[in-house]
Amino acid sequence: MLAPASALVSRHAQAGAQVEEPLADSVRGALSAAIGNSAPPKPSFDSTEARLAYLRWLGAMSTRLQRRKAEHITRVEFLEATWYESKRAGLEPALVLGLVQVESGFRKYAISSAGARGYMQVMPFWARLIGDGDPSRLFHMQTNLRFGCVILRHYLDVERGDLFMALGRYNGSRGRAEYPRAVLGARKAWLHPDG
Template identity: 75%
Template sequence: MTPDLVEPPVSRRIGLQRLLALCGVLSFAEQAQAGAQVEEPLADAVRTALSAAIANTAPPEPVFADTESRLKYLRWLGAMSERLKKKKPDWQTRKDFLQTVWYESKRAGLDVSLVLGLIQVESNFRKFAVSSVGARGYMQVMPFWTRVLGDGDAGKLFHMGTNLRFGCVILRHYLDRERGDVFMALGRYNGSRGKAPYPNAVLGAKRLWDFAG
């Protein structure tokens, strides 16, 4: 007689889901060519948002409408800090990074966990990552984006705030172009529009950064 199957506890199920997602990300990383965005015309609003990023140097300070919103952010920060500790052992560095990711994601109208998943796939949280096609930084932004602004200094893409602002604005731009289709927008971000490996890897990594609190 076959024994009844027993559903594992919630904590174990979540851990298994994260493990499976991580395996998917790691298998994709062997074949990924990060950040191969395609140069294209930009709306004035996009150009303005990117220009502003180059002028900013300090991590942005979040502003909250009420105490509950601030407490929810602090709970998120604490949870994400624990998950990121192995990648960024220094607390202040980790805090500045997460604070900037949160701010730029919200500013661009993006899911923060999606942005963190994209960063994991693109650079594995390495600030000075450079891909084989020249993409730079956390979100693997292509140097041509700085030329679009008439600046051309690709070294600025290694600045945390600039890189995260560019990456989030570019992803928002692609989402708008794809009318909210996350799968297609992610493919466009990677230069592999319509192909499954990259979007699937990012969406798998996203699950590692989901936060319900």
């Protein structure tokens, strides 16, 4: 299953031509608030078992990601931030990792032909709409992951939980099957019982 999805990741970023859509003031405010907290990821757990499950997930994902991110500290920081931002947005970490694999091939400084940036290929207009207006910050790991997760959550809400349509909207290919299938296929390689 990993081969077909990984074949889609070329040297170029995969972001489509996501379009800027008008946002109601209340939506813009909610999205801005979701982006606003810039504190580093600090997971908290209700139980020792929950913390152990997280550590098992972190170890398994680190092993899987090692060939793409060789440096241990960089890999663990990326996974910690991905887990935190995924959970914060109510998303499955495997889905976010699959999206990052398809969008940027886990490259922090990826730029698509449409101008999308970073791991989750966030379009610069989002920095203006809900951020501080500085698109260069989209290359910061946590900022990029936070924007991407908040945007995907927004699209899931707009599409009333329809993941296929939300992924298409995220990529700018709403209604077409190629991108959602690629992300969902890549997601399978990142599934883990503790994540």
